Amino acid sequence: MPPPPLIPYGSSCSEMEGTTENKRWDSLDSWSMLLDPGGGVADHQASSSSPSQREEWMADLSQLFIGNKFASGSNSRIYRGIYRQRAVAVKMVRLPERDEERRRALEEQFNSEVAFLSRLRHPNVVQFVAACKRPPVYCIITEYMSQGTLRMYLHKKDPYSLSPGTVLRLALDVARGMEYLHAQGVIHRDLKSHNLLLNDDMRVKVADFGTSCLEAHAHSSRAGAGAGVGGERGGTNMGTYRWMAPEMVRDKPCTRKVDVYSFGIVLWELTTCLVPFQGMTPVQAAYAACEKNVRPPLSPTCPPALNSLIKMCWAGNPARRPEFSYVVSVLEKYDHCLREGLPLVPPPSPPSSFLSIFKPGSCLSSDLPSISVHTKLNSFSVYSVHQFTHSLRSTTK
Numbered sequence: 602m603p604p605p606p607l608i609p610y611g612s613s614c615s616e617m618e619g620t621t622e623n624k625r626w627d628s629l630d631s632w633s634m635l636l637d638p639g640g641g642v643a644d645h646q647a648s649s650s651s652p653s654q655r656e657e658w659m660a661d662l663s664q665l666f667i668g669n670k671f672a673s674g675s676n677s678r679i680y681r682g683i684y685r686q687r688a689v690a691v692k693m694v695r696l697p698e699r700d701e702e703r704r705r706a707l708e709e710q711f712n713s714e715v716a717f718l719s720r721l722r723h724p725n726v727v728q729f730v731a732a733c734k735r736p737p738v739y740c741i742i743t744e745y746m747s748q749g750t751l752r753m754y755l756h757k758k759d760p761y762s763l764s765p766g767t768v769l770r771l772a773l774d775v776a777r778g779m780e781y782l783h784a785q786g787v788i789h790r791d792l793k794s795h796n797l798l799l800n801d802d803m804r805v806k807v808a809d810f811g812t813s814c815l816e817a818h819a820h821s822s823r824a825g826a827g828a829g830v831g832g833e834r835g836g837t838n839m840g841t842y843r844w845m846a847p848e849m850v851r852d853k854p855c856t857r858k859v860d861v862y863s864f865g866i867v868l869w870e871l872t873t874c875l876v877p878f879q880g881m882t883p884v885q886a887a888y889a890a891c892e893k894n895v896r897p898p899l900s901p902t903c904p905p906a907l908n909s910l911i912k913m914c915w916a917g918n919p920a921r922r923p924e925f926s927y928v929v930s931v932l933e934k935y936d937h938c939l940r941e942g943l944p945l946v947p948p949p950s951p952p953s954s955f956l957s958i959f960k961p962g963s964c965l966s967s968d969l970p971s972i973s974v975h976t977k978l979n980s981f982s983v984y985s986v987h988q989f990t991h992s993l994r995s996t997t998k
Contacts, residue, residue, distance in 0.1 A: 658719045660684070660731035660742055667691055676707055681745060688745040689730055696737040710811035711739045717787060717810040718743070725778030727798055727808040746806065748799035751867075755794060758874040761902045765945075768871045768907065769936045774805035775867060776932055780925035782807065783857050786816045790855070792863035793844040794870050819855055842883035843876070847891040847917055858919035864928065865914030869896075872903040872911070906935065909947035923951035 668681040682691040694711055696704045711734070718729035718741070728744040748754065751771070755763075763771075775797060782789060789796075789807065796809040842850065846862035849855050866877050877897045878886035889895035894917050899908045910931055916922050923931075931948045938945055 658715060658729070658732045660733040660740070662733065665691070665742070676703070682742070684730055684742055687730070688747075689742050690745045692741045692743070694739045694741075696739070698737060708739075711741070713813060714741060714810045717813050721782070721785065721787070721810075723778060723781040725774050725804070725806050726781065727806045743808070744800075746798035746800050746808075748801065748803060750795050751797040751799060751805060751870075752794035754799060755870055755874045760874050761872070761900055762874055763871060765904055765907070766936075766939055768868075768903075769932055769939065771803075771805050771871055772868050773929065773932045773936065775807065775864065776925055776929045778805070778807040779860055779864060780929050782813075783816075783860070783925055787813055788816050788819055788855070788857045789813050789860050789863075790849070791841060791844075792860050792867065793841050794867055795841075797867070816857055819857075842887040843878050845887065845890075846919070848919060850887045850891050856919060858922045861914050861922040861925065861928070862916075862919075864925075865911050865922075866897070868907070868911050868914065869899070872900040872907060873897070904945045906945035906947045913948065913951070921950075927951050 664685045666683045668683070670678050670680050672679040676697065677692055677694045680691045680693065682689045684691075694707055696707055698704075711732075715729075715732045718727070719732075721729070727746065730742040730744065732741045733739070775792075779789065779792065787810075789810065789812075791809060791812045792807070796807065798806050798808050800806065844863045844866045846855065846859040849859050869877065875897070878889065879897075881889065896912075896915055899911065910928070914922055914928065935945050
């Protein structure tokens with residue numbers, strides 16, 4: 602049985618293709634022949650990259666062999682491969698020849714992902730191996746994550762079936778990876794369960810940095826949610842509506858707190874094993890979150906302390922969301938209390954001193970203000986959603 606597939610840019614589970622190709626590994630030619638049948642890739646890279654860049658990330662295509670394709674999107678395919686005797690995932694992006702705007706967007710995504718991945722090193726961030734550019738085909742090589750995406754893992758589970766211990770273990774992996782990214786000045790901007798990958802040990806790693814940006818540039822790099830209202834992704838492919846912070850949907854300058862909002866949705870997924878805003882279209886989900894302050898209904902079986910942390914993370918006001926350093930500290934304390942058999946109590950507001958929040962016999966103290974998290978979809982008028990959709994389109998005109 603082949604391992605579950607990864608998810609490429611802009612693809613959905615319905616777009617994934619199984620590993621049905623019958624090619625033998627030992628009969629495959631070097632992938633450089635598929636990438637560049639007419640000549641050497643080094644010529645192009647030599648003209649577009651400095652020597653240090655070439656040494657840092659340029660792939661030696663003579664050492665790369667491909668196996669089965671296990672996922673595909675409109676402009677990309679992902680293959681299992683071997684690079685320098687190591688199992689890898691090979692994402693091949695084909696730039697369209699006649700759509701100049703889409704071509705530029707894909708090239709930007711590629712450059713962004715290589716720039717970030719090549720300098721990030723953390724146990725909870727997917728490891729970059731190499732990359733190469735030979736228009737119209739670019740490729741990125743990363744470590745192979747054999748157990749696929751967190752979304753696929755949750756899809757196989759019954760609702761509300763994950764134990765608190767499992768929820769905390771997976772959530773801590775995500776939070777630690779995001780804490781590291783923010784410490785490096787990186788805003789992910791598309792954190793969701795599809796972009797969280799699992800390895801053989803069922804540890805989670807953050808992936809897909811095509812829409813990421815440096816925090817220093819965030820105010821000049823807006824989400825642009827209008828261009829993609831017909832699908833899951835918003836605007837210039839930054840973010841995905843079901844996980845997207847309201848300020849990103851509104852095309853406002855964003856801070857790293859947009860990732861904290863998305864983490865709140867991911868933590869909700871872990872506690873429910875459900876798809877956020879189920880029964881709504883992506884645009885309805887965006888409208889509900891932005892205009893009605895709606896959030897997915899909290900799990901009735903989840904410890905109230907975790908539900909309180911979820912509400913804190915997905916607060917409508919970015920200033921009320923905690924930093925990931927705080928989230929990690931709270932989750933670590935919860936994990937410790939769970940192991941010791943102590944009760945979990947809702948966390949205090951983030952500004953409180955973390956050293957002063959513990960009381961004997963409990964984990965965390967102080968109540969969190971109640972936040973309304975569920976409004977019925979049928980309370981939204983069709984006209985209101987239509988108006989909202991029109992306003993999203995207008996933001997990019």
